Amino acid sequence: MSVDHLPEHPDFLWRNPEPKKSYDAVIVGGGGHGLATAYFLAKNHGMTNIAILEKGWLAGGNMARNTTIIRSNYLWDESAAIYEHALKLWEILPEELEYDFLFSQRGVMNLAHTLGDVRESMRRVGANRLNGVDAEWLEPDQVKELCPILNTSDNIRYPVMGATYQPRAGIAKHDHVAWAFARKCDELGVDIIQNCEVTGFIKDGNRVTGVKTTRGTINTEKVGLAAAGHSSVLAEMAGFRLPIQSHPLQALVSELHEPVHPTVVMSNHVHVYVSQAHKGELVMGAGVDSYNGYGQRGSFHVIEEQMAAAVELFPIFARAHVLRTWGGIVDTTLDASPIVGVTPVENMFVNCGWGTGGFKGTPAAGLTFAHTIATGAPHELNAPFALERFETGALIDEHGAAAVAH
């Protein structure tokens, strides 16, 4: 499972150009989604006179803060389709981007602790299989075999009653993913502009024609918003609303350990998820803070609860030390599904609402959003995730499979 060292970086990653006066398209947000979008715009649609504008440093938002779990075992057809497409892209991207980002398909288990969990999990395994997503139901002894350090005794508060298992799921080195996309974007001619905050939009009637930034005004024919936790702030500047609430979500890592944790374990019920990073840290996360927040930090009691759950499930971690904690700002929707598509403003498009689980979707978000920006119409994979679903009522309620309650 573990590798000895991280991959060497290529000599050259990306330029830091001055912003030009105008572009064919501008992507707001230099996280994984913005980078993947620019990459597919250039590669699949031949649009290379484009810029990514990032207010901070490249991929310093949620991209740098997430726990990197990649899986596609979502319940509904629409979600299974887009997340499974993403997973298939993850499988080929290291070669395509010519940059190893250590996509490790070590499998993900989602534990069941109640009879309700068990029924829901089995239903999801069935649904996944019908959608061509690899999924298995594991009995407690099979769980133990796959992850021997997991406490599967039945005398704990919420015993492990089984788990769903997706063998093709796993983790990747998130920073390396961003750098891999950035390098290819640069190679294809995309301008990556850091320290450039979008502060307003220029419109001709209802059509966007430019962006105002802390580094001057830039004219553009098309704008793609990929700003995760800040999407509704930008939408407000552009004159429309999004059904998004921004919440703090935090994670933490321990000191380094020998390889002991061979897979990824998630529990929605006791609310913790744990994997072991390539270097050896235990990476853990839990749920969002309940209230809206733009501070990149989370509440201490959330950590306390997730630690209690982790130590009951993994007694050998009782003496592990926490090395670092941090938070991101995630953009949640009421049906726990993303919004990717057109907006009420002409030539402005939005990719947001991926909430606590958008890292795994990065390649498919980029691919479908690029299609929408280039053609003005949705790709078949993002069509169900249009903003209008909140009006038509065709919601895609993924709370059960989103794995983190929010």
Add this chain to the structure above:
Amino acid sequence: MLLISCPNCGPRDETEFHYGGQAHVPYPENPNDLTDREWAEYLFYRENTKGTFAERWVHSTGCRQWFNMLRDTVSYDIHSIYAMGSPRPDIAGQSAQGQAGGPGLAPGAPTTTTSPEGAQK
């Protein structure tokens, strides 16, 4: 963790409370007349203010009463706690829309009630 002053019980840890989302969202006066768009607005669209935000909380493990709160969503400072049904306090230097910036009031400081937002359920 937030330290929240329940109007009935005094300062308690955030863990005793539950968050109830944006305050001052009135139930539609004539539900039968609403278009799909208006229903969508009522059900799914809420402010996501970066700055001072009016929101509802309930002291679930204490007095179980609801109240409103003005809180900064960037600094997490609590500017004001006030009764359900009262209009949103007008905080010095801040518009009723609650944009970021401007000085806040200390909790418990007197607040004026000139906000046009009425107590609509």
